[in-house]
Amino acid sequence: MNKIWLVTQREYLTRVLNKTFLLTTLLTPLGIVLFMAVVVLIMGTGSDKTKTISVYDPTNILQGELNTSRKNLAFKFSNAPLEAQLAEYRGQKIAGVIELPPLPDSLASKYSYKYHSDDPLAMDESFGIESAISKKLRNYKLKKLNIDESSLKNLDTEINAIPVNVVEDKKMTSITTVVSSILGGIVGYTMFFIILFYGMQVMRSVMEEKINRIVEVLISSVKPFELMMGKVIGVGLVGLTQIGIWLVLMPVIFFIGTALFNIDPNAMGPINTGDIPVEDLAMTSQDKIAQVFAEIKSMNWWKILPLTLFYFLAGYFAYSALFAAIGSAVGEDINEANSLTMPVMMPLMLSIYIGISAVSAPDSSLAVWSSMIPLLSSIVMPVRLPFDPPWWQIAVSVVSLVLFTVFLVWLAARIYRVGILMYGKKASFKELSKWLFYKG
């Protein structure tokens, strides 16, 4: 036991005290924020040159007004004959001429405009112009049909579902599913990446000791099982440390990010508000935020948090033990490692896909069954937890995962103890299965 602790300590300290750990821990969230900011910037910038486009509208369909959200487009209405305007284009004063033919009839459902230019419009530019014209035509038609805007609006009805519980202790509000989905999704993805990332670290650490041959000295002092477990625990603690630091850093970075890019957090509400009047919008979004918080508060955190931690630990132990076994079996050839990691990656990948589908259908039989099958359950069950699955499913899932993890660790240890001393033998699954039956 004491020796496991010594190995754990070394694995932990050499990693945490390493400059790269500090850098990646600090820079990863910063990098994500920067990346997102860059994406926002890229999305925000179109062509930087302003295009002036002349609009020839003899029948006055647009009534002298054309508004697009594209900042680089400027429109100039002119009643000069088309030929004169085209001459202006040839003189390179304008980027092109929009010609609006008369409407075939006042309720035409199809309409085409002409764009005179040798440089076609960019896709988003033409979309912008199309939707602006379409909006104008709509108003034009409304007027023709003698319908006013407000009575038209009364035709639309906003529908909300009010869930009514039959069993009393299951409190549900309209927003439960949304919050649970988001929560489940975040937890699932995070677990996937952490298990993958730190499992790989365990594998690399095993390979390092095997390649530089210190492993024989080590196992003349500690049992291979102790060495493997010390490694798995040590690297796992590094992972928990990193997550802890990120949890602390997240609000700080969020604050820095908003300050740096001058984003008003209050403005980060729903996008695409469409035509909903401002007062209405303010009401709903504030309401909804309050509801989200109430929802988050009302969740059974005493159940979710410890269970999520349990699934993380069990999943991490099972996968990283397998990664350790693989690391012990391969030599210096990283390609060999890749082919051996594939079968381990498979349940991991599978579970994240099932996890994603479980977010939208947490009670589907696929989600229910895979949340009770070990290896898959370590990611699928945490995704389902916010949806409050029945206790018996959780119990089956926990027991089967514990038993299977113990079995996997035992299995991995048997491969590991042979693998670390095996050089020059090509590791295949046939070979590995033989190692299982080697005597001590």
Add this chain to the structure above:
Amino acid sequence: MNNNVLSLRNVVKAYADQIAVNNVSFDVRSGSIFGLLGPNGAGKTSLIRIITTITGADSGEVTINGQPLNHLHPNEIGYMPEERGLYKKMKVGEQLIYLARLKGLSGKDAKRKLVYWLEKFDILSWWDKKIGDLSKGMGQKIQFIATIVHDPTLIILDEPFSGLDPINSNLIKDEIYQLKQKGTSILFSTHRMEQVEEICEDIVLINKGRIILYGNVKEIREQFKENKFNLHYHGSMPSGKYPEGFDILETSNDGFTFKTGAGTSANDMLRFIMDQGVSVLQFNEVLPSLNEIFIKQVSLSNE
């Protein structure tokens, strides 16, 4: 009181496709330097891994100081494998403390002892250097210190001099002698016979997992002597003829090597030479070198 630090009785270890150790028994006396010899693939490493508890024997018994091998024994053994390695990115001091603590020393004791040894080898200034920045020879010194820092009662060295320059070889050799003086037993595995002859008191020679020779180095050489003698004289032999019953193996201007035959003794030859009127300068028995015995015995057992 049993004064064997290590005893093996009928130890057998088989792998899937071969028997690596086949019914091996021998004793290592406390405070002796013992040679475990054999060609490559003879089963030396398998034996060592059994003794160091890295693997278990299929059958047979291994005792250390009279006690059957148990989980506490690794702390009494210092093992330096043939293929050496240390953490390249770890500092010398940290690394040595870690290895010493794995052998059961407290952090404080480990540091105190390590400072002593590094000072003794005049390399205390390396404490904060990374192994990756040191030369191979330097790394070997560090590895040797890691092997002996916890004052083991039994030190197992697998080819300890391979890759060492003569200066470092001598340094390690001196240390081995000093450790022996202090009562430490040393099991020394090699296929370099001249080193064995120089250092070891007892040897066991194994080939294909079996013992083919076991005993005291002097006795073994005595046992395999071929009644070969070497004689040097001053003057010239008048006749140039040698007496009957001797096998003359080699001649030179001032001497010759011969083998006694049935019913003849070395004294007969001496008497004959003295009667020839030359003065004898040197006369000695030629004992076979361990190397010759090794090659002969291994090829015999391979037949």
